[in-house]
Amino acid sequence: MSALPAGFPRDAVLEAALAAADVARSVVLPFFRRGVMADDKADASPVTIADRTAERAIRAVLSERLPGFGIMGEEFGLEGGESPYRWVIDPIDGTRAFLTGRPTFGTLIALLHNDVPVLGIIDQPVTGECWIGLRGEATRFLSTLPGTPRTRACADVRQAELSCTAPEILDAPHRPGFHALAAAARRTSWGGDCYAYGLLALGQIDIIAECTMKIWDWAALVPVVQGAGGSMTDWAGQPLRADGDGTVLALGDAGLLPHVSGLLVPGAHAG
Template structure:
């Protein structure tokens, strides 16, 4: 497992990430269930004034606290490309959930060093839940709701709860593999966006398999899932990369990996 760099500013990073999540929560909540208008981006995904306002607020906090770090956000692109440290943020992961009043969206804040995720935050403003993952440390779960940040033992796919955000994100080349996995799993549930990964880190879900994911969709999730005892890779079991194929696999029990990746490799000719 990759360890933290020797010059990693532990306290400053955690404080900045928490402050940014706090600000994002305060910005987003006044828009929730207020009938905000959604515009379609070039990839047909929706965006709202809440997404844009929250990303600006997050950027302002992180830039002020750690000005030498790079910043990449879903809505406003990349700044500081030369820095080995880079924040990667998604102000509202699950905009479709947000605009339809579902509390399963979340704010994602990640910090990468040389493209390796070191820190991740999932913040759910409505329920008040927050997951914080730091490479090499146990995941923290902050909430008034029940939950212990630890994945559950599940070595058999036939006993596993499988989750995916929506059928539409499964592109044609990968759909046969997902269908094979779904047929083998105990149950398949839909919906959740980043919230599902938080539930996996609480031992409520065993497998998540998704496609067409960008780096801001998964970077924050890696330290959280792995810090709770799980694993995250692409569908072939390789480390996630910004230039990868967009597939993302999370398992709560690493013993599932050989069977799950084998099923996901199914091709129908």
Template sequence: MTDRILLDAAIAAADLARSVILPFFRTGVRADVKGDESPVTIADRNAEQAMRALLRERLPDCGVLGEEFGLDRPEARLRWVLDPIDGTRAFLTGRPTFGTLIGLLDDGVPVLGIIDQPATGERWIGLAGQPTRFETPLGGRAGTRLCPALADAELSCTDPAMMTGDAASRFAALQNATRRTSWGGDCYAYGLLALGQIDVIAERTMKIWDWTAIVPVVEGAGGRVTDWNGRALRPDSDGTVLAVGDPGLAAPAAGLLGGPLGSPR
């Protein structure tokens, strides 16, 4: 199966999800609460079902794992990983920082990723071994920025509530070492890192559908994505994510964050 076939399918799925999601944006759509206390809407469910149907029709031999409807074809080496609305809280409150995430794993390794922002029309497309492509009506170009010192870095995290217990003190150490911290953003923050607007993102409790798509996007723009110990993200990773625009920041950031959570430093 060629990269072109896979990429065309991913782009078609992103187009379809955008067409499903946009009619619900800023309409006061109701949210249900899932077992993990996170919200879900009809837009999440309809978009994932539409993408699954498209990918199943185009590439029936691939597996599909989605946040809302689980795993099909678990034996497949190639597996699509879908998050129809990453940032449902932002979506519910009318903020254009949510996004659709479409990733592809090849034997557990992220090889293709799309971050799509339906409301702004922005889209990041990452394919392993190729430069990230950025499509936008707003301006900007893909490419992380040089930032050799943590002291000059812009740090971002979606939600301070992620940082509890031992993780809170480790994140605070990273905050103290960087220039300033911004909150919020979900997957959109990783897109901004891929544009050179943010230098470091540190998060935890991340599921596989939260990070699969961002790895090819960030790394294709010149950055690096690992867990807090500097290890490549894989399906059995521990839920921590560290993304840096300048790869030189990876080691000092991981030095402040790393080690088994819950253990003494």
């Protein structure tokens, strides 16, 4: 695992990110199961007053704590893009789950250095679970619920638990690959959004394959999964990029990568 950048203000960054997650939790919880209405965005995904209010609160905390850093959020775009450090935030990842009263949504807070995720937080306000990933360090899990932040060994795809948020996020070009992987895996479960990646980091899920993902959907997940012993790539096994094809592949056992990627993208690992 690569180390943090030289001169990285580790403690200040971690304190700011956790403070932002605390504020987001206090904003989101009063809206949960309260009949909040949603608007449809241009991509047909829903957004609520809870999303917008939480993002504003997160931005306020981060900009006050570390004013020189850029901030990109799902709802309000990019500020301060000239900095090599950029926060990437998703105030409610899994708005559909939030709207239907399911506690599988989460707040995602990532910090990128030169476009590489170096910190990631998955915070679930209802269950009180929080995953903290820092590049080069073991993932931490803060919760009163049981769980050890370590992925499990799974040498055979036929024994793997596969997960994906929903069939509709699989666009037409990627469906054959996903169906091939699902046919090879032991079982496929649906639902979870960012919460599924937290479960993978706890050794409960082995594979997550999704597409149509934006940078705010995956940036915070990378340090969490990697710090727990797993891997995060695109379906072809390449590092995730903001300008990538939107596919995301999380593996609890990185040794599965050639086989899984070969099923998702035939020929990706040929030769």
